[in-house]
Amino acid sequence: MLGPIIETLIGGLLTGILYSLVALGFVLIFKASGVFNFAQGAMVLFAALTLARLSEAMPFAVAFALSVLIMIALAYAIEFLVLRRLVHQEGIILFMATLGVTYFLEGAGQAVWGSDIYAIRLGLPQNPIFILDSVFPGGLLIDPAELVAAVICAAMVVALAVFFQVTRVGRALRAVADDHQAAQSVGIPLDRIWVMVWAVAGIVALVAGMIWGAKLGVQFSLSLVALKALPVLILGGFTSIPGAVVGGLIIGAGEKLAEVLLAPVLIRWFDLAGGGIENWFAYVLALAFLLVRPQGLFGEKIIERI
Amino acid sequence: MLYREVGQFKTSYAADQAIFPILQDRWFVLLVIAAAFLVVPLFADQYLYTEVLIPVLILSLAAIGLNVLTGYCGQVSLGTGGFMAVGAYAAYNLALRLPDSNLIVVFLFGGAMATLVGLLFGLPSLRIKGFYLAVATLAAQFFLEWAFARVKWFTNYAPSGSVAVGRMELFGVAIDTPARRYLLVLSMVVLLAFAATNLVRGRIGRMWMAMRDMDIAAEIIGIRPLQAKLSAFAVSSFYIGVAGALWGFVRLGSWEPLAFDINRSFQVLFMVIIGGLGSILGSFLGAAFIVLTPIFLNQLPNALGISLSTAAISHIEFMLFGALIVFFLIVEPRGLARLWAIVKEKLRLWPFPY
Numbered sequence: 310m311l312g313p314i315i316e317t318l319i320g321g322l323l324t325g326i327l328y329s330l331v332a333l334g335f336v337l338i339f340k341a342s343g344v345f346n347f348a349q350g351a352m353v354l355f356a357a358l359t360l361a362r363l364s365e366a367m368p369f370a371v372a373f374a375l376s377v378l379i380m381i382a383l384a385y386a387i388e389f390l391v392l393r394r395l396v397h398q399e400g401i402i403l404f405m406a407t408l409g410v411t412y413f414l415e416g417a418g419q420a421v422w423g424s425d426i427y428a429i430r431l432g433l434p435q436n437p438i439f440i441l442d443s444v445f446p447g448g449l450l451i452d453p454a455e456l457v458a459a460v461i462c463a464a465m466v467v468a469l470a471v472f473f474q475v476t477r478v479g480r481a482l483r484a485v486a487d488d489h490q491a492a493q494s495v496g497i498p499l500d501r502i503w504v505m506v507w508a509v510a511g512i513v514a515l516v517a518g519m520i521w522g523a524k525l526g527v528q529f530s531l532s533l534v535a536l537k538a539l540p541v542l543i544l545g546g547f548t549s550i551p552g553a554v555v556g557g558l559i560i561g562a563g564e565k566l567a568e569v570l571l572a573p574v575l576i577r578w579f580d581l582a583g584g585g586i587e588n589w590f591a592y593v594l595a596l597a598f599l600l601v602r603p604q605g606l607f608g609e610k611i612i613e614r615i
Numbered sequence: 616m617l618y619r620e621v622g623q624f625k626t627s628y629a630a631d632q633a634i635f636p637i638l639q640d641r642w643f644v645l646l647v648i649a650a651a652f653l654v655v656p657l658f659a660d661q662y663l664y665t666e667v668l669i670p671v672l673i674l675s676l677a678a679i680g681l682n683v684l685t686g687y688c689g690q691v692s693l694g695t696g697g698f699m700a701v702g703a704y705a706a707y708n709l710a711l712r713l714p715d716s717n718l719i720v721v722f723l724f725g726g727a728m729a730t731l732v733g734l735l736f737g738l739p740s741l742r743i744k745g746f747y748l749a750v751a752t753l754a755a756q757f758f759l760e761w762a763f764a765r766v767k768w769f770t771n772y773a774p775s776g777s778v779a780v781g782r783m784e785l786f787g788v789a790i791d792t793p794a795r796r797y798l799l800v801l802s803m804v805v806l807l808a809f810a811a812t813n814l815v816r817g818r819i820g821r822m823w824m825a826m827r828d829m830d831i832a833a834e835i836i837g838i839r840p841l842q843a844k845l846s847a848f849a850v851s852s853f854y855i856g857v858a859g860a861l862w863g864f865v866r867l868g869s870w871e872p873l874a875f876d877i878n879r880s881f882q883v884l885f886m887v888i889i890g891g892l893g894s895i896l897g898s899f900l901g902a903a904f905i906v907l908t909p910i911f912l913n914q915l916p917n918a919l920g921i922s923l924s925t926a927a928i929s930h931i932e933f934m935l936f937g938a939l940i941v942f943f944l945i946v947e948p949r950g951l952a953r954l955w956a957i958v959k960e961k962l963r964l965w966p967f968p969y
Contacts, residue, residue: 345746345749390941391941391945394945395944395945395948398944398948399948400745400746401685401691401888401892402888402944402948404691404746404749405884405885405888405940405944406940406941406944406945408881408884408885408937408940409936409937409938409939409940409941409944410937410941411937412933412934412936412937412940413933413934413937413938413941414937415933415937416929416930416931416932416933416934416935416936416937417930417933417934419926419930419933420927420930420931420934424926424930536753536877539750539753540750540753540754542750543747543750543751547746547747585761585764585765586761588757588760588761589754589757589758589760589761592750592751592753592754592757592758593754593758595750595751595754596739596751596754599739599742599743599747599751600739600742600743603742603743603744603747604747605747
């Protein structure tokens with residue numbers, strides 16, 4: 310009995326890492342500009358579509374580099390056409406604007422690149438491997454593609470941490486995140502920082518889209534991954550990069566375990582037509598958590614003044 | 616010249632507290648309502664009723680509900696679709712299990728059940744705020760959607776998972792033609808909209824607005840957050856629930872949970888923002904805008920003589936819709952209601968420059 314549960318747990322943790330990757334993009338933008346960027350999911354879809362279609366025509370490395378450039382151009386366009394014109398608006402207005410951007414990107418991505426299911430081939434090993442078969446009967450089944458994804462994600466987080474802590478630009482980003490006005494007054498150009506942070510979020514979206522796309526195929530439903538990243542965000546705190554990672558792990562493991570352990574119980578008690586509690590379990594878990602710690606796991610303590 | 620309040624003296628408390636203090640406003644509203652009841656049925660055809668008028672009216676009601684919560688009390692909610700589903704399924708179950716119930720009672724029951732569920736999901740708002748709350752209300756959306764898809768009792772063990780309402784009758788009159796459906800919806804929406812207008816300008820509405828503007832300051836001057844926030848959730852959910860029941864019974868006739876998915880929540884939120892936060896009139900304008908724009912965009916390629924595949928049309932529709940939302944937010948973040956207010960300001964001075 311223990312073997313399958315541990316297997317589910319590991320599968321959940323690996324999926325959770327992918328959630329973290331999407332959540333990271335949210336956190337970056339929220340930290341630097343206070344914008345709740347709902348378009349992150351659409352950016353993942355758009356980036357994955359771009360990469361998938363470009364790599365059909367050219368070597369993968371070139372396609373990837375070109376996709377990075379396109380995401381940077383997109384970041385610039387969003388800053389120039391949308392954000393710049395909405396400075397000093399309330400958070401909800403900016404949130405709605407990113408919803409508009411979401412619709413636009415979803416439409417544009419499919420209008421330009423087509424709306425079929427496309428494949429991204431990373432050349433990852435496909436066959437599942439067994440480990441620890443001396444400890445558990447039958448061993449544990451692990452998908453190596455997810456393992457590779459986990460490694461890429463970990464590398465991404467380390468790279469971002471280094472970028473934020475060591476480089477000059479990273480310091481500027483942290484300063485802006487801390488206090489917009491103070492940062493501006495010591496000469497940090499806010500608009501350029503925003504372009505930069507959207508570009509970084511775009512590249513994170515590209516990596517997330519690449520891995521999700523390799524796993525599931527690139528299609529419209531990829532943009533729904535954003536909805537899975539939101540509970541990760543409130544669990545980890547909107548402003549914390551480690552929070553996004555840890556939150557993703559908790560949500561990923563929690564929802565897979567719930568589907569295996571809790572769903573059968575619910576079906577028996579309430580006479581349900583099937584389980585599928587994955588869709589809401591993450592949210593309820595995060596909500597229950599918020600009631601105890603309203604700022605999330607690693608969020609900054611909320612101090613209110615009059 | 617036409618629109619000014621000069622010479623309109625308020626000589627009694629009743630006049631001072633009138634819902635439309637300016638004579639011209641009063642006449643305008645009366646005229647619009649009279650036209651909606653008497654003139655529209657003279658020329659409207661079935662398409663206009665089922666695709667334009669009825670959806671706009673029902674979604675306006677939902678938008679009023681969300682506006683109470685988000686526009687007046689400042690609590691962003693993304694669970695509107697879920698609460699509409701509660702209204703629709705509660706009404707369905709009452710009509711199913713007590714077949715003799717009056718149709719109005721059925722709709723109000725839908726609202727009442729949505730109120731209870733709304734109160735439950737409103738409880739976290741006492742502890743969490745802002746976008747954390749917005750994401751938390753998504754929990755309501757996904758949980759309710761799931762519950763109505765999976766718990767068989769709600770759908771009366773229908774194998775397909777979709778439910779259908781039978782013949783509708785009100786005071787012995789069968790509600791079977793589009794015109795009768797329209798009049799039923801119109802009367803409910805007019806009454807509920809008046810109730811909402813009165814509610815938000817009274818004591819309770821001011822309590823909500825104080826909460827919205829600064830909750831801690833409101834608490835310090837003696838407004839109880841528990842009462843203020845939960846009453847906003849209750850009233851809002853009631854309106855949304857009635858709208859959901861109307862949507863299921865009058866607009867759709869038969870439906871499955873997908874009719875109330877998260878896109879419905881976003882649609883209503885768009886209406887509130889585009890129409891204007893904190894404005895009942897804005898809810899109507901926003902609903903009209905959001906319902907009519909896709910219809911218009913859909914007809915556009917035909918009108919221009921361009922032939923495109925259906926998929927391409929729907930993608931371009933998405934793009935234009937998104938771009939329009941952004942455009943409107945940039946031009947007037949305070950919504951269509953604000954544009955209307957500006958027009959009225961200008962009208963007061965017209966034809967003089969100042």
